[in-house]
Amino acid sequence: MDKSLNQQITDFKVWRDELSQSISAYRDWLGKANPESSLEELRLYDIEQALERDKLILAFVAEFSRGKTETINALFFSEYEQRLLPSDPGRTTMCPTEVFWDDREEPCIKLLPIETRKSDDSLNYYKSTPQAWSKIRLEINSPSQMKQAFLSIIEQKEVSLDEARAVGLWDENDQVMTQALQAKGKIDIPVWRHALINFPHPLLKSGLVILDTPGLNALGAEPELTLNIISNAHAVIFIMATDTGVTKSDMQIWTDHIGNHCRRKIALLNKIDILWDALKTQAEVDAEIISQINQTARQLHLDTSSVLAISAQKALLAKIKRDTELLERSGILKVEKMLAENVVGAKHDILRTTLVMETSSMVKNSRRFIQQRLANRRSQLDELQNLRGKNRSIIENLLTEVSESRKHYDASVATFNQGSNVISGLGKHLLGLLEQENLQKLLEESKHEIGDSWSTVGLNRSIRKLIQQTRQMAEEINGMGSNIQQQAEQLYQLFASRHLFEARIPPRLDMSEFTERMAALEMITEAFCRDPVNVMTEKHFLIRKFFMSLGRQVETIFADTCKQAQTWLKQVLAPLKQQIDEHKENLDKRSKSLMQIHQNADELQNNITALEENLASLQAQSVMLDKLLLKMMQDAKPRNMTTSAGPAVAA
Ligand SMILES: Nc1nc2c(ncn2[C@@H]2O[C@H](COP(=O)(O)OP(=O)(O)OP(=O)(O)O)[C@@H](O)[C@H]2O)c(=O)[nH]1
Numbered sequence: 001m002d003k004s005l006n007q008q009i010t011d012f013k014v015w016r017d018e019l020s021q022s023i024s025a026y027r028d029w030l031g032k033a034n035p036e037s038s039l040e041e042l043r044l045y046d047i048e049q050a051l052e053r054d055k056l057i058l059a060f061v062a063e064f065s066r067g068k069t070e071t072i073n074a075l076f077f078s079e080y081e082q083r084l085l086p087s088d089p090g091r092t093t094m095c096p097t098e099v100f101w102d103d104r105e106e107p108c109i110k111l112l113p114i115e116t117r118k119s120d121d122s123l124n125y126y127k128s129t130p131q132a133w134s135k136i137r138l139e140i141n142s143p144s145q146m147k148q149a150f151l152s153i154i155e156q157k158e159v160s161l162d163e164a165r166a167v168g169l170w171d172e173n174d175q176v177m178t179q180a181l182q183a184k185g186k187i188d189i190p191v192w193r194h195a196l197i198n199f200p201h202p203l204l205k206s207g208l209v210i211l212d213t214p215g216l217n218a219l220g221a222e223p224e225l226t227l228n229i230i231s232n233a234h235a236v237i238f239i240m241a242t243d244t245g246v247t248k249s250d251m252q253i254w255t256d257h258i259g260n261h262c263r264r265k266i267a268l269l270n271k272i273d274i275l276w277d278a279l280k281t282q283a284e285v286d287a288e289i290i291s292q293i294n295q296t297a298r299q300l301h302l303d304t305s306s307v308l309a310i311s312a313q314k315a316l317l318a319k320i321k322r323d324t325e326l327l328e329r330s331g332i333l334k335v336e337k338m339l340a341e342n343v344v345g346a347k348h349d350i351l352r353t354t355l356v357m358e359t360s361s362m363v364k365n366s367r368r369f370i371q372q373r374l375a376n377r378r379s380q381l382d383e384l385q386n387l388r389g390k391n392r393s394i395i396e397n398l399l400t401e402v403s404e405s406r407k408h409y410d411a412s413v414a415t416f417n418q419g420s421n422v423i424s425g426l427g428k429h430l431l432g433l434l435e436q437e438n439l440q441k442l443l444e445e446s447k448h449e450i451g452d453s454w455s456t457v458g459l460n461r462s463i464r465k466l467i468q469q470t471r472q473m474a475e476e477i478n479g480m481g482s483n484i485q486q487q488a489e490q491l492y493q494l495f496a497s498r499h500l501f502e503a504r505i506p507p508r509l510d511m512s513e514f515t516e517r518m519a520a521l522e523m524i525t526e527a528f529c530r531d532p533v534n535v536m537t538e539k540h541f542l543i544r545k546f547f548m549s550l551g552r553q554v555e556t557i558f559a560d561t562c563k564q565a566q567t568w569l570k571q572v573l574a575p576l577k578q579q580i581d582e583h584k585e586n587l588d589k590r591s592k593s594l595m596q597i598h599q600n601a602d603e604l605q606n607n608i609t610a611l612e613e614n615l616a617s618l619q620a621q622s623v624m625l626d627k628l629l630l631k632m633m634q635d636a637k638p639r640n641m642t643t644s645a646g647p648a649v650a651a
C-alpha cells in the first residue's frame with residue numbers, strides 16, 4: 001500500500017488520540033475546579049467519544065462488474081496476497097457489505113437474512129438487534145478460512161415468484177430474472193440482505209469504514225442505502241469500466257444515487273489494461289485514456305481532475321508480485337494519493353474546525369473565569385493588607401459598603417431569575433416543535449396524503465408538503481430563537497452596566513443545517529420519483545419502503561436538531577449564571593472575612609494567609625490551562641496535510 005494513504009490515516013488517528021487526551025485532562029480539571037460544570041463535562045465526554053469512534057466512510061458504488069470489489073482488494077487488502085473479497089465476472093457481490101473494525105467484538109462476518117425485508121424495520125434498527133444476524137467467526141491468521149467465509153457475501157438461492165415478490169425483489173424489467181423464471185420457474189435472489197465484516201486491519205482500526213455495494217438492482221431495492229448510508233459517506237467512489245464506457249445504467253446510478261446527494265465524489269475508469277495493446281504505442285494508449293477521461297468528466301459534470309483511470313486487477317497483481325513498474329502503470333497510486341490528501345485531509349479539517357474549536361473555546365472560557373477569580377482575590381488581598389493597623393470604624397464602613405452592594409446585587413439577581421424563567425418557558429415551546437410527537441403528526445399527515453395507492457406522484461406531493469411544513473417550522477424556530485437570544489442579551493447588558501460584568505453576546509440558534517438536511521432529502525425523493533422505472537412500474541412495495549426509510553431519516557434529523565437546540569438553550573445563559581454565582585460568592589467571602597476581622601483583629605493575618613494560598617493555587621491552575629490551550633491551538637493548525645480546498649475531488 002502506498003505509504004501516503006496508510007500514513008495519513010494512521011497520523012490522523014494519532015492526532016485524534018492526542019487531542020482526546022488533552023480534552024480528558026481538561027475535563028478532569030473542570031470537574032474539580034467547578035462543581036457546577038456537569039453540563040460541560042458531559043459535552044466534553046461526548047467529544048472524546050466522538051473522537052474515539054470517529055469513522056471515515058468510503059462508499060464504492062457502481063453498476064455490477066465494474067470492479068468495485070477488485071478496487072477495494074487492491075487498495076486495502078493486498079497484503080493477504082490474494083483476492084480476499086470475492087470478485088468475479090457478472091453479478092458477484094450480492095449484498096451491501098460494510099468492512100470496519102470494532103474492538104468490542106471478535107473478528108467476524110455478520111449476515112442479515114434477506115427475509116428481514118418483509119418487515120418495515122430499517123437496516124439501522126437491525127444493526128442494533130444482534131440476534132437477527134448470522135455470525136461467522138473469522139480466523140485472521142488463515143486467509144483460506146477467511147476467503148471461504150467471505151464467499152457468503154455472494155450467496156444466492158432459488159425462490160418462487162411469490163417469495164421474490166414478498167421480499168420486494170421481483171423486477172419485471174430485469175432480463176436475468178425474467179429469463180430465469182421462464183427457464184426454471186424460479187428466480188435467484190441473494191441469501192443475505194446486508195453484511196458486516198469486523199476485521200482488525202490497521203486502517204480499519206484507525207477508523208476507516210469501507211462500503212462495498214452491489215449494482216443498480218440492490219441500490220434500487222434498498223432506499224435506506226441511498227438515503228442514509230451513501231449520502232453520509234465521506235467520499236463516494238464511483239466506478240465505470242473502459243470497455244463499456246459510461247452506459248445508461250451507469251448514468252442512472254450516478255444521477256439517482258450519487259450526483260447531487262454526496263459530498264465528495266471520485267470517478268474511476270477501471271480496466272484500462274484492456275486498452276493496453278502490444279500493437280499500439282504507449283502514446284496512443286494514453287491518448288485513448290485521456291479522451292475517455294474527458295468524455296466521462298463531461299457526462300458526469302465533474303472536473304477532469306476528479307476522474308482517474310486505473311486497472312484494479314493489475315494493481316492488485318502488482319502489489320502481490322511487488323512489481324513497481326506495473327503498480328505505477330495501474331494508476332492506483334494516484335487514487336491513493338487523492339484519497340489521502342483530499343478525503344482524509346478534508347475530514348481532518350472538519351474535526352479541526354468543529355471539535356477543536358469548540359473545546360478550545362471552552363478552555364478559553366475557563367481561563368477567563370480563572371483570570372477573573374484571580375483579579376477578585378487580588379483586590380480582596382489588597383483590601384485586607386490595607387487594613388493592617390487600621391481601626392474598627394474603617395472595617396465597619398467597609399462592611400456597610402459590602403452590604404449595600406449586596407442589596408443592589410440581589411435586585412439584579414431577581415431580574416435575572418425572572419428573565420431566566422421567561423426564557424425557559426419560550427425554550428420549552430421551541431423544543432416542543434422538534435419533539436418526536438410533533439414529527440409523528442407531520443409524518444402521519446404525509447402518509448395520509450399518499451393514501452393507499454403508494455404512487456410516485458403521491459409520494460412526491462406528500463414529501464414536498466412535508467418539507468414545506470418543516471421549512472415553515474424552521475422559520476418559526478428561528479424567530480423564537482432570536483427572541484430568546486435578545487432577552488438573554490438584555491440580561492447580559494444589565495449585569496455589564498450595573499455590576500461591571502464582562503459584556504457578552506449570547507450565541508444564536510442556527511437552523512441552517514436542519515434546513516439543508518431536509519432539502520437534501522427532498523432532492524433524493526425527487527430523483528426517486530423521476531426515475532422512469534419507479535414511475536412506470538409503480539413499485540408500491542418499493543415506494544412504501546422508500547417512505548419508511550425517509551421517515552426514519554427525518555426522525556434522525558429532528559432528534560439531532562432537538563439535541564442541538566437543547567444544548568443551545570442551556571448555553572444561552574450559562575456564562576452569565578456562572579458569573580452571577582461567582583460574584584455572589586465573592587461578596588459572601590468578603591463580608592465573612594471582614595466580619596471575622598471586626599470581631600477579632602488577630603483574624604486579619606489568618607485571612608491574608610488563606611487568600612495568599614488560594615491565589616497560588618489559582619495561579620497554578622491558570623498555568624495549566626495556558627498549557628492546555630496552547631496544545632489545542634497547535635492541534636487546530638493544519639498539519640502538513642493538504643486541505644479540502646483543491647479541486648481534485650468534486651465536493
Ligand atoms: N481486465 C480487468 N478486469 C477487471 C479489472 N477489475 C476488475 N476486473 C474484473 O471484472 C470482474 C468484476 O469485478 P468485481 O470487482 O467483481 O466487480 P464489482 O463492481 O464488485 O461487481 P459486483 O460485485 O457484481 O457488483 C471480475 O472478473 C474482475 O476480475 C481490471 O482492472 N481489469
Ligand SMILES: [Mg+2]
Pocket residue numbers: 068069070086087092093212213214
Ligand atoms: Mg463486487
